[in-house]
Amino acid sequence: EAGVTQFPSHSVIEKGQTVTLRCDPISGHDNLYWYRRVMGKEIKFLLHFVKESKQDESGMPNNRFLAERTGGTYSTLKVQPAELEDSGVYFCASSQIRGGLRTFGSGTRLTVV
Amino acid sequence: AQSVTQPDIHITVSEGASLELRCNYSYGATPYLFWYVQSPGQGLQLLLKYFSGDTLVQGIKGFEAEFKRSQSSFNLRKPSVHWSDAAEYFCAVGPSSGAGSYQLTFGKGTKLSVIP
Helix, strand or coil, X not given: CCCCEEECCEEEECCCCCEEEEEECCCCCCEEEEEEECCCCCEEEEEEEECCEEEECCCCCCCXXXXXXXXXXXXXXXXXXXXXHHCEEEEEEEEXXXXXXXXXXCCEXXXXX | CCEEECCCCEEEEECCCCEEECCEEECCCCCEEEEEEECCCCCEEEEEEECCCCCEEECHHXXXXXXXXXXXEEXXXXXXXXXXXCEEEEEEEECCCCXXXXXXXXXXXXXXXXXX
């Protein structure tokens, strides 16, 4: 079975620009999670979708971040406008059961300059 | 609030030596516990997990971890390290019940270097 796919793998953008990250979960996994690791810090939870609904978005840092999962399949995470402190690695994960074993993607490394 | 502490930021061991990576957690109830590994350019791969039962759990690649409730610890061990084990290791905790958030809380990670 295909794993969790994220793209792009790397993105370098200027401060103030917009970037959209995409995550394709494992087919049939209703639960999709976004995490972020800022350099030298912990991997932090951003939000959790169950199908197309946001189950928990308590980790979203501010309103410059918008996550969507239309149709309950792939998800996008848009950062608009990007700031320097948004740089880091953004991970996506999916699971079949709510809170169950998660499979992580390879991450998108975002650099804001 | 829950937290995970991995006190060692970077560890260097010789190939063939034993390894122990430390993990302590703070959690309101008995959590689910995980160890993940991230090799360069790769995603987070699950090494092992503890949900309940036997407190010594076996994982992939010859790793094991022991849950010690009294010490709030879940240390990762391997008796003989291979050069391919060089990577970053993350301990994580998550809720064991169905109520509330399903988010995982991660430690800051321990980077392992292996000397040939």
